[in-house]
Structures are given as structure tokens and as C-alpha cells.
Amino acid sequence: MPRALPCLILVLTSLSGAAQGPSGRLVVLNKEDATLVTVDPASGRVLGRVPTGEAPHEVAVSADGRTAVVGNYGAQTPGSTISVIDLTAMKELHRVDVSPLRRPHGVFFNGGSVYFTSETNRILARYDVASNRIDWLFGTGQSGTHMVWANADASKMYACNIGSDSIAMVDLKTLAVTGRIETGRGPDGMAWAR
Secondary structure, rough: OOOHHHHHEEOOOOOOOHOOOOOOEEEEEEEEHHHEEEOOOOOOOEEEEEEEEOOOOEEEEOOOEEEEEEEEEEOOEEEEEEEEOOOOOOOEEEEEOOOOOOEEOOOOOOOOEEEEOOOOOEEEEEEEOOOEEEEEEEEEOOOOOEEEOOOOOOOEEEEEOOOEEEEEEEEEOOOEEEEEOOOOOOOOOOOOOO
């Protein structure tokens, strides 16, 4: 019987033009093995494997399908890195040290930037892929900031907070928390209907 590995899966949408990057592949994180794997969904064949930081928890893929960013959450020791992976070459470009931020978790691409959470520090952060640097930090004031989502023009952001049983609504133009949605205990994720 095959061994089941804890993993997170993201389906890449088909891209027009093969030069843009891999298309129609699954991007899978294996927490236990600390790897990112691409899989052909039709055949189930593993196409490539890249090491990540310890206990990766979430992955986001750029709109062109070329780049993945992984939150390296850590296991016994809280993680403090994010992995930037070239999905065409199947190699890690950068392992970005986000210290003193701990437990990077939720990641979300918006244009050339990646928003991510620091669960331990109650912070949202933005990583600019082109400059390879973190260029923005924002405290949510809520415990266990876990997942993040931003709208298309990056004017509004929502952060799921598992320790505060809430979703924080953030206005990125005024840099203020504009509201708090009370949820059930320990909200672990969000989905948006369009």
C-alpha cells in the first residue's frame, strides 16, 4: 500500500504559449519530505522535485506559472524562511530569511509581489520577487495570523486569524484594519466567490 504524505495541492491553470512556463501541472508540497513536486495530472507521473525549507505549509504560483513561493513553517523549531522556486528549471532561486518573523504560512501572489503571514508575530508581509526583498510589514493585532488574500488591485486584504477566531479586513490604501469578521473557532482558510 502506498505511503500517504501530508501535502497541499494547487492546480495550475493552463497557460497559452509554452514559453510562459509549465502548464497543466499540479504543484504539490510534501511537509514531511520538505519538497515541492510537480505532477502531470493525466498520468500521475512526477515531473520534478525541489527541496524547500522545513515543513512547508502553503504555496502560491505566479500568474504566468513560472514561479512558486512556499512558506516554510517549520516543525519543532518555528520556521523563518520562504522558498522562491523556478518551476520551469525546477530549482530553488532563493531561500529568503524573513527573521525576525516566525512561522511564515499563508502566501498569495498579487502581481509581482507575494503577501504572506507570520503566524507567530501577528503580521502580514509583502515580498517583492524582482528585488528579492521584503518591502512591507503590517501588524494585524490578532492572534495566529494564518492565511491571506488580496483583491486584484491590492487595495483590500483579508487575513484569517486562528487564535482570535476572526478575519481581519485591511485597507491597504489607508494601512488600517477596517473591520473584523467573527468566525467559528480557529478559522484555517478562506475561499472567495466571484
